Amino acid sequence: EDQVTQSPEALRLQEGESSSLNCSYTVSGLRGLFWYRQDPGKGPEFLFTLYSAGEEKEKERLKATLTKKESFLHITAPKPEDSATYLCASWMDSSYKLIFGSGTRLLVRP
Amino acid sequence: DTGVSQNPRHKITKRGQNVTFRCDPISEHNRLYWYRQTLGQGPEFLTYFQNEAQLEKSRLLSDRFSAERPKGSFSTLEIQRTEQGDSAMYLCASSLSQGAVYNEQFFGPGTRLTVL
Numbered sequence: 001e002d003q004v005t006q007s008p009e010a011l012r013l014q015e016g017e018s019s020s021l022n023c024s025y026t027v028s029g030l031r032g033l034f035w036y037r038q039d040p041g042k043g044p045e046f047l048f049t050l051y052s053a054g055e056e057k058e059k060e061r062l063k064a065t066l067t068k069k070e071s072f073l074h075i076t077a078p079k080p081e082d083s084a085t086y087l088c089a090s091w092m093d094s095s096y097k098l099i100f101g102s103g104t105r106l107l108v109r110p
Numbered sequence: 111d112t113g114v115s116q117n118p119r120h121k122i123t124k125r126g127q128n129v130t131f132r133c134d135p136i137s138e139h140n141r142l143y144w145y146r147q148t149l150g151q152g153p154e155f156l157t158y159f160q161n162e163a164q165l166e167k168s169r170l171l172s173d174r175f176s177a178e179r180p181k182g183s184f185s186t187l188e189i190q191r192t193e194q195g196d197s198a199m200y201l202c203a204s205s206l207s208q209g210a211v212y213n214e215q216f217f218g219p220g221t222r223l224t225v226l
Contacts, residue, residue: 004152032212032213034214034215036217041220041222042219043201043203043217043218044153044217046214046215046217049212049213087152087153089152089153091213095166096143096158096160096166096205096213097158097166098143098153098155098213100152100154101152102150102151103150103151103152
């Protein structure tokens with residue numbers, strides 16, 4: 001069964017303390033891996049799409065990478081405003097739907 | 111702002127009542143998606159449209175759920191005979207088809223449904 005698993009479920013960081021979030025996927029025919037940010041009570045906000053193993057994308061303090069089995073979202077020197085739930089989702093062959101993981105809830109303390 | 115919009119933002123209803131939600135996608139986007147999200151979980155796919163054609167439905171979409179996109183623009187999602195288990199955030203997303211290469215989906219703010 002196609003599945004996306006995120007770890008850890010929750011992460012507490014001190015401001016400036018860099019870390020990584022993991023997204024592992026078991027899907028057949030991966031066509032893309034998406035990262036979204038979601039604030040409480042709001043819809044997911046698009047961050048990145050990665051289409052092939054070895055690809056990397058950056059935006060401010062965030063950097064996403066992709067291998068054949070997993071993706072990482074690296075957060076460098078986070079700030080309190082980076083606190084949110086980060087969701088990853090896979091896009092597989094034969095469908096345009098996204099399969100989401102359960103997310104990582106990130107809290108950055110000042 | 112020409113992002114995805116959803117109405118209403120909140121809906122409280124009694125069990126057994128029917129509810130309808132509306133989604134207006136980004137204007138040039140021809141694909142429209144509905145997802146459902148419960149607390150602590152990621153969004154789960156319900157259905158999607160390309161223009162006015164409904165191309166895929168999840169097994170989650172029971173016969174009490176129906177979605178339409180009559181003119182390939184806005185979409186409605188109706189839930190008949192609501193149950194307490196239908197309480198969730200209903201999210202709409204849209205994307206612009208660019209062949210089969212790209213699939214960035216942009217989400218609206220969601221409609222939070224509470225069934226009493």
